[in-house]
Amino acid sequence: MKIVSLSRQDAPIMALIELKAHSHPMSEGALADCFGPLYRCSGLYEDDALLGFTIVQQIVDEATLFDICVLPSAQGKGLGKLLLQQVIADAQRHSAQVLMLEVRASNRAAISLYQRLGFTEIGRRKGYYPTADGREDAVLMDLRLEHC
Known part of the structure; x- marks a missing residue:
């Protein structure tokens, strides 16, 4: 397994994942827009297969995890944790003081992972995400990197 930087040409495979x-997946166009000077996109490969990726935006000393995604067939194997640890280390290398994210309130597995790695809930956006039968809250979390 290896984690490498991705490029705009990877957007189609990212969109499939x-x-x-x-x-409610991001479109290929929206993913392609995440390649620019404020963004870092990384992919986790096994051999030649992209199994997951992250998208981080950093403005000065604030980094935001926009997306972390792992193929369903590869989930439950610690790959999300591996990707998230890489995001944290990368944010620290780029002098970020805080790493922020938001997650669907129903995504208990992701919330648990974030908490295990030191993230804390700092707020909620009520009814932010669409669901099949309505809307659900976005849980806002952050990790203060100066304490890592």
Whole structure:
């Protein structure tokens, strides 16, 4: 397994992973827009297969995890944790003081992972995410990197 930087040319395969992993996936166009000077996109490969990826935006000393996505067939094997640890280390290398994210309130597995790695809930956006039968809250979390 290896984690490498991704490029705009990876957006189509990222979109396929999104489609399989998320109920409301980002479009290929939206993913392609995440390649620019404020963004870092990384992918986790096994051999030649992209199994997961992250998208981080950093503005000055604030980093935001926009997306973390792992193929459903590869979930439950610690790959999300591996990707998230890489995001944290990378944010520290780029002098971020805080790493922020938001997650669906129903995504208990992700929330548990974030908490295990030191993230704390700092707020909620009521009814932020669409669901099949309504809306659900976004849980806002952050990790203060100066204490890592």
